[in-house]
Amino acid sequence: MIRKNLSTPIVKKFIPARKSNSRKGDNGIVLVVGGSYIYHGAPILSSIAALRCGTDLVYTSVPKINVVPTRAISPNLIVIPLVDQKLTRGAVNKLVGALPRNLHSATIGMGLAIQEKNALLHLVKSLLDRDVRLSLDASALIPKVLPLLANKNVVVTPHAGEFKRLFGEFPSNSKNERIKLVEKNAKQYGITVLLKGSTDVISNGSTTYLYEKKIPAMTVGGTGDVLSGLVAGMLSKNRNALESAAAATFINGLTGKLVQKKLGLHITSMDLLHEIPTVMKPFDKIV
Numbered sequence: 001m002i003r004k005n006l007s008t009p010i011v012k013k014f015i016p017a018r019k020s021n022s023r024k025g026d027n028g029i030v031l032v033v034g035g036s037y038i039y040h041g042a043p044i045l046s047s048i049a050a051l052r053c054g055t056d057l058v059y060t061s062v063p064k065i066n067v068v069p070t071r072a073i074s075p076n077l078i079v080i081p082l083v084d085q086k087l088t089r090g091a092v093n094k095l096v097g098a099l100p101r102n103l104h105s106a107t108i109g110m111g112l113a114i115q116e117k118n119a120l121l122h123l124v125k126s127l128l129d130r131d132v133r134l135s136l137d138a139s140a141l142i143p144k145v146l147p148l149l150a151n152k153n154v155v156v157t158p159h160a161g162e163f164k165r166l167f168g169e170f171p172s173n174s175k176n177e178r179i180k181l182v183e184k185n186a187k188q189y190g191i192t193v194l195l196k197g198s199t200d201v202i203s204n205g206s207t208t209y210l211y212e213k214k215i216p217a218m219t220v221g222g223t224g225d226v227l228s229g230l231v232a233g234m235l236s237k238n239r240n241a242l243e244s245a246a247a248a249t250f251i252n253g254l255t256g257k258l259v260q261k262k263l264g265l266h267i268t269s270m271d272l273l274h275e276i277p278t279v280m281k282p283f284d285k286i287v
Contacts, residue, residue, distance in 0.1 A: 001206065001208065002206065002207045003179070003208045003209075004207075004208070004210070005210050005211070005212070006209050006210065006211045006246055006249065006250045008250075008282070010209075011250045011251075011283065012283055013243075014234070014238060014240070014243035014244065014246060015234070015238070015247055015280075015283045015285075016285075017285035017286060017287040018054070018284070018285065018286050019286075019287055020286050020287065024056050024057065025057060025102060026056065027054060027056045027236075028050075028055035028056055028057070028104050028233060028237050029055070029056060029057045029058075029059075029102060029103050029104050029105075029236060030047075030050045030055050030057070030058045030059070030103075030104065030106065030107070030229075030232045031058075031059045031060075031061065031099065031105070031106035031107075031127075031132070031232075032046045032047045032050065032058060032061065032106070032107050032108075032110075032229065032232065033061045033082075033087075033095070033106065033107070033109075033112060033123070034061075034062065034107075034108070034109060034110035034111045034225075035063055035066045035110075035112060036063060036085075036086070036112060037065055037066075037085065037113070039110075039111025039112075040066045040069055040070065040111070041222060041225075042110035042111030042112075042138070042225040043061075043062050043070070043110055043111060043112075043225070044073055044074070044077070045110075045222045045225040045229065045269050045270070045273065046107055046110050046225045046228045046229030046232070047074075047077050047229060048076070048077075048229065048273050049225070049226040049227075049228075049230050049233065049273060049276065050107075050229040050230070050233035050236070051076055051077075051233075052233075052273055052280075053229075053233040053234065053251065053276060053280060054233065054237070054280065054284075055232075055233040055236050055237075057078065058076070058077060058078065059078045059079075059080055059099065059103075060077045060078065060080070061079075061081075061082055061095055062079065062081070062082060063081070063082045063084065063086065064081045064082065064083065064084075065085055067081045080095060080098055080099075082094075082095060086113040086114060086115035087112060087113065087114045087115060087116070087119045087120060088115050088116050088119050089118060089119045089122060091119065092119045092122050092123045092126070095123070096123070096126045096127075101130075103127075103130065103132050104132065104133065104236035104237075105132060105133040105134070105135070105232045105235035105236040106127050106132050106133075106135070106232060107134070107135040107136070107137065107228045107229060107231060107232035108120070108123065108124070108134065108135075108137070109136055109137040109138040109140030109141065109228075110137050110224075110225045111138065111139075111225070112138065112139045112140065113139070114139050114140075117142060117144055120139075120140060120142070121145060124140075124145055124148050125148055128148065128149075128152050128154075133153040133232075133235040133236070133239060133241065133244075134154045134235075135154075135155045135156075135157060135228055135231040135232045135235060135245075136149075136154065136156045137156075137157045137162075137224065137225075138162065138224075141156055141158050141162045141166045142165065142166065143165075143166060143168070146189050146191075149189060151190040152190075152191075153235065153239055153240075153241045154191045154192065154241060155191070155192045155193075155231050155235070155244065155245045156191055156194065157194045157196065157224065157227060157228055157245075158193075158194075158195060158196070159195075159196045159197070160197065163181075163195055167181075167185045169185075171195060171197075175199060178195060178197070179201050179203075179208060179210070181195075182201045182202075182208070183203045183208055184205075186203045186204050186205040187205025187206070188205070190205075191204070191241075192204045192241040192242045192245050194227075194231070194245045194248075196224060198212070198213060198214060199212045199213065200213065200249045200253070202242065202245045202249055203242075204241065204242040207242060209246040209249070211246075211249050211250055211253055213253045213257075215253065215256040215257055215260055216265065217256065217259070217260040217263070217264070217265045217266075217267045218256040218260070218267075220267055220268060221269065222268070222269030223252070223256065223269050225269065226269055226272050226273065227248060230248035230252055230276075231244060231245055231248040234248045251276065251279055251283075252272070254279045255272050255275050255276050255279045256272060258275050258278065258279060259271045259272055262275075
């Protein structure tokens with residue numbers, strides 16, 4: 001097992017260069033599926049984070065009730081309404097039919113109300129069948145989804161409670177035990193696991209990256225949604241799920257540190273979105 005602490009030189013290798021003659025869509029097309037009557041902001045944070053990390057196009061699919069506020073907050077989002085208030089089989093069928101064929105990656109689950117678990121499974125399978133790379137978070141993290149994910153380009157991004165729901169084991173407070181638990185489940189299920197915490201643990205079962213954050217301001221709601229958007233954005237440009245998850249974690253953490261330095265313990269997740277370009281600029285490469 002290889003274990004490394006994330007650093008700028010490592011992450012620079014994970015973020016591909018942009019071709020000087022590239023056209024719209026060449027640098028990533030992302031789908032974000034989330035939101036509910038209560039949690040309208042989560043998919044917005046993910047979508048803008050994906051755009052801010054250099055993705056060309058983001059399609060944001062939210063329940064009908066959330067469409068107007070989602071469109072109002074940014075003209076940069078391409079909003080696809082879900083036909084039902086929660087994720088249903090019918091809503092998934094309509095959504096899949098409306099998606100562009102050249103979609104690169106998707107993130108699913110942030111704030112999402114799921115009426116039928118089979119609807120989630122149908123969505124995940126439909127996207128994987130199209131060779132779409134996936135980042136799964138929040139309500140998308142259920143045990144039934146695991147058999148669909150083995151040896152695909154998939155990242156799951158649980159916090160400790162979601163990890164317990166997904167894998168049946170609650171991560172210990174011991175750093176070494178947490179690392180071993182993540183590595184075991186990543187290897188067993190053939191996926192990349194990103195366990196969020198004071199030290200983020202990212203592993204595909206053979207290589208593990210660690211990122212010690214120590215950013216207490218980032219306990220504010222929505223920082224995980226920003227991370228999910230960054231994972232999907234990175235996946236849209238780099239097929240390697242482990243590298244994309246590691247790069248997203250590192251950028252998210254550097255952004256949190258910058259915002260905490262500027263604003264102290266009084267930040268919102270929107271503040272992170274504004275600073276992502278500043279943090280990512282040193283990683284920009286044009287060929």
